[in-house]
């Protein structure tokens with residue numbers, strides 16, 4: 001039995017810090033001592049999901065105990081957690097689409113990714129973990145399929161963000177497109193995810209990386225991550241005519257080969273189609289799900305619109321690749337973490353996130 005302080009929501013819009021008791025790992029479970037947990041908009045949303053949860057879905061830490069069926073990890077190993085926990089045997093997993101595993105609750109509502117439900121007790125009752133991870137806690141119990149090895153010389157605070165915004169951004173370039181050396185790309189929105197799209201385009205050799213944002217300071221940051229051209233967008237841009245003209249001016253009046261929407265603003269869901277050339281590819285990275293009106297002429301001609309989930313994450317392939325690029329200096333992680341907080345400061349982290357003061361907040365333990 002391990003005692004663990006955890007940030008718990010009742011699903012009513014609020015959270016509090018609770019003492020929990022975690023049973024020893026069974027089967028393929030690992031007990032993880034969490035060192036750092038990212039804070040993202042989804043964590044704020046999780047407080048309104050109507051159920052009691054240990055919060056947090058982005059984490060890095062060390063293995064504290066292993067169940068009898070764990071194969072690839074031992075006590076003391078450093079790990080990164082991954083919320084899209086693949087079952088490894090369903091049809092999408094077999095086809096290399098682990099990110100949309102049919103057995104993972106995020107897509108189908110099934111609970112395959114859970115560690116044994118009775119394993120963690122809060123207020124005398126078993127409690128679930130957000131995305132089967134619950135990283136906003138001193139310890140968490142997860143299945144082996146939810147962890148990847150963390151290499152040496154990567155700080156936990158930088159590693160913990162790999163398994164969400166970094167993966168979503170870089171994977172949308174590396175896994176969802178055929179973007180190659182010499183390609184042009186327009187990136188709409190230069191927050192945390194947009195910056196990762198930009199640095200993945202740079203690594204892939206894109207010759208023209210056009211950063212678009214309404215805030216000059218975001219464009220300045222985009223330059224540090226590899227953007228080559230910059231468009232300061234107007235706050236209001238009916239039919240995307242202003243940004244479209246700016247991108248056309250930069251691409252011989254043709255439009256970009258690829259355009260990535262990274263704003264999470266529903267009205268901009270169709271905008272990447274306006275920024276690409278005929279036969280170009282528009283990628284909606286931000287996860288917009290709302291109903292929007294748009295003109296089908298935006299698809300003319302032969303344009304493709306993709307909506308990859310979590311950068312088509314294949315953790316065993318992608319997490320080592322991201323770490324290798326970081327260690328070689330080609331990919332920035334430290335610079336994405338604006339500020340760290342203690343477990344008692346989640347409200348401050350949410351406030352800073354909502355005020356747009358920071359790119360990424362991270363909670364550190366100890």
Ligand SMILES: [Zn+2]
Pocket residue numbers: 039040041042057058164165
């Ligand atoms: Zn996240």
Ligand SMILES: [Zn+2]
Pocket residue numbers: 086087088089090091092093094101102103104
């Ligand atoms: Zn599966």
